[in-house]
Amino acid sequence: xxxxxxxxxxxxxxxxxxxxxxxxxxxxxxxxxxxxxxxxxxxxxxxxxxxxxxxxxxxxxxxxxxxxxxxxxxxxxxxxxxxxxxxxxxxxxxxxxxxxxxxxxxxxxxxxxxxxxxxxxxxxxxxxxxxxxxxxxxxxxxxxxxxxxxxxxxxxxxxxxxxxxxxxxxxxxxxxxxxxxxxxxxxxxxxxxxxxxxxxxxxxxxxxxxxxxxxxxxxxxxx
Amino acid sequence: xxxxxxxxxxxxxxxxxxxxxxxxxxxxxxxxxxxxxxxxxxxxxxxxxxxxxxxxxxxxxxxxxxxxxxxxxxxxxxxxxxxxxxxxxxxxxxxxxxxxxxxxxxxxxxxxxxxxxxxxxxxxxxxxxxxxxxxxxxxxxxxxxxxxxxxxxxxxxxxxxxxxxxxxxxxxxxxxxxxxxxxxxxxxxxxxxxxxxxxxxxxxxxxxxxxxx
Numbered sequence: 479x480x481x482x483x484x485x486x487x488x489x490x491x492x493x494x495x496x497x498x499x500x501x502x503x504x505x506x507x508x509x510x511x512x513x514x515x516x517x518x519x520x521x522x523x524x525x526x527x528x529x530x531x532x533x534x535x536x537x538x539x540x541x542x543x544x545x546x547x548x549x550x551x552x553x554x555x556x557x558x559x560x561x562x563x564x565x566x567x568x569x570x571x572x573x574x575x576x577x578x579x580x581x582x583x584x585x586x587x588x589x590x591x592x593x594x595x596x597x598x599x600x601x602x603x604x605x606x607x608x609x610x611x612x613x614x615x616x617x618x619x620x621x622x623x624x625x626x627x628x629x630x631x632x633x634x635x636x637x638x639x640x641x642x643x644x645x646x647x648x649x650x651x652x653x654x655x656x657x658x659x660x661x662x663x664x665x666x667x668x669x670x671x672x673x674x675x676x677x678x679x680x681x682x683x684x685x686x687x688x689x690x691x692x693x694x695x696x697x698x699x700x701x
Numbered sequence: 702x703x704x705x706x707x708x709x710x711x712x713x714x715x716x717x718x719x720x721x722x723x724x725x726x727x728x729x730x731x732x733x734x735x736x737x738x739x740x741x742x743x744x745x746x747x748x749x750x751x752x753x754x755x756x757x758x759x760x761x762x763x764x765x766x767x768x769x770x771x772x773x774x775x776x777x778x779x780x781x782x783x784x785x786x787x788x789x790x791x792x793x794x795x796x797x798x799x800x801x802x803x804x805x806x807x808x809x810x811x812x813x814x815x816x817x818x819x820x821x822x823x824x825x826x827x828x829x830x831x832x833x834x835x836x837x838x839x840x841x842x843x844x845x846x847x848x849x850x851x852x853x854x855x856x857x858x859x860x861x862x863x864x865x866x867x868x869x870x871x872x873x874x875x876x877x878x879x880x881x882x883x884x885x886x887x888x889x890x891x892x893x894x895x896x897x898x899x900x901x902x903x904x905x906x907x908x909x910x911x912x913x914x
Contacts, residue, residue: 483802491790494829555784558752559845562786563803564775698754 490581491550495689496599498546500538502581504584506589509535514587514596521597529659532589533615539585540578541644544623545637547578552631560667567694571624578620587611599663608662614678615655621685622647626695647685654678702764703728703777703853703884704749709758710908711715712742719755720746720908726853731875731898734888735913736905742888745905746857749789749886750780762853776804779851781859787830793817793841794826797848806849808847816844821872835862847874854878854885860894866893 492498513531521527542673551557560570568656590608594600600608626643635665668675704726711719718741726732736742745752751767751774760767766842767774780786789795801809812829817826820840830838846856854875860868874884875898876907887895892902902913 480803483799486786487791487795487799490795491788494790501755550788551792554789555782556788558784559786559800560803561752562750562775562778562780563800565803566771566772 480569481573481576483595484560484570484653485576485580488547488574488577490518490548492546492577492581495546502542502546502585503588505542506535506539506585507592510589510592510596511537516591518596524597524599525663526660528593528599529656529663531597532659532687533592533656535589535593536586536616537618537648537652538584539589539638540619540623541637541641543578543581543585544640546643547581547624548627548631548636548640564642567697568690571628571689571693575617575624575689578624579616582616582620583612586616597624604662604666607668611655611658611662611668611675611678614675615651616684618651618682618685620676621647621682621689622651625685625689625693625696628693629701630640647681650677651681654681702726703762704886705759705761706749707759709748709755709760711741711748711756712755713744718908719748722758722893722905722908722910723818724749724886724903724910726886728882728884729879729887730900731879731887731895732901732903733892733895733899733913734886734903734905734910735890735892736879740905741908742905745802745910746780746782746855746886746888750778750782750855751775752780776849776850779846779849779854779893780856781842781846782857785838787838787841787845789830789833789838792827792829793844794839796830797845800845801848804849804898809848813844813848816847816874817841819865819874820844836864836867839863840867843871848880850878850881850883851885853884855888856885857888858890859887860889860891872896872898889898 510531517527623644624639631641633639654677657674658668658673661668702725706724709719709722716884722745727788734742748755762774763777797813798810814826817823822837822840826835830841843859846854859871863871879898889895903910904913
């Protein structure tokens, strides 16, 4: 199955690159640590500050992960060899999206307890809802990021273009994620900001649907 | 006719790399294309392999333009180039099994194992390729191109990095492919190494293909 084959291949390559994983995880943890020191030691509104810190760390870690994912395809021509197999481009996109999602979820799993401890926020009762919010945000990030990474592939300033394209596309997802996380940690519920869940779901569907039309075109046009 | 390229033109920025390159290839035919460095051979090979799009001219694979059915066109082609077109972080077997599954090659892993064995790489089949020599990478790259038993082989500098034993194995595999009716285009500087396989010689000069003297 193309989707799983591509996802397993990407994750295997990430798992074998110890330097990349160490950089990604240390970078994310450092962002949380530095911002907790900057906001603390007496926090004015720890729930808001922790939510902003958590999602800022994930945004920057995601750019690192996507750039690495992009390099994997370009450095020895593996991406061209994948095209030559004649495999379904959308299945390839979904496989890469799944791998990027898993990578972001790993970072989230590391950064969440660090942020909870340093800012002294969160409890286990809100954890399932928070995981749902994170799944929505990270899926959208992975989908849009994979699409834009394909667009930036082959360009000299690809990292710059990737960040420039990603930032505006992720604004609704990231505002939603910050607001829902803040609300969960402050009041134990996302009811006051429930509409943001709909916005995030629409952003996810839009990213996945756009790729169905554009991914093959982008791949073929980027050469 | 397995391949027909007519008056292919390609420009990078303001420089025309291919001016009017044409080529036909029949099943069971092995064409050797030679030419000076920078004459446009690699660009031509990438266009024939559908990795690059020509600015002008027409291309047909198995009688149809590749855009009509890109999946079928690409599955007819085995392509190897200067770049290995592999993932160095994976082992040869992982690479070949991955590409084989994506191309729906039946029994991809056992077939990959058998081909690696013929290239003398069975000991390294489960070793990540990051520290492989140029010749070892070339052997794996050629195995990837040959894995699906393609009807059209486009091999750009297939002998680069290969020792005499590797060249002999490659020629034996190409002779088997030719026997099955595969058409092949070899781009190589060394005309001797392709030996008796070659049925026609061509020369790329100033972005055009002409008969070799």
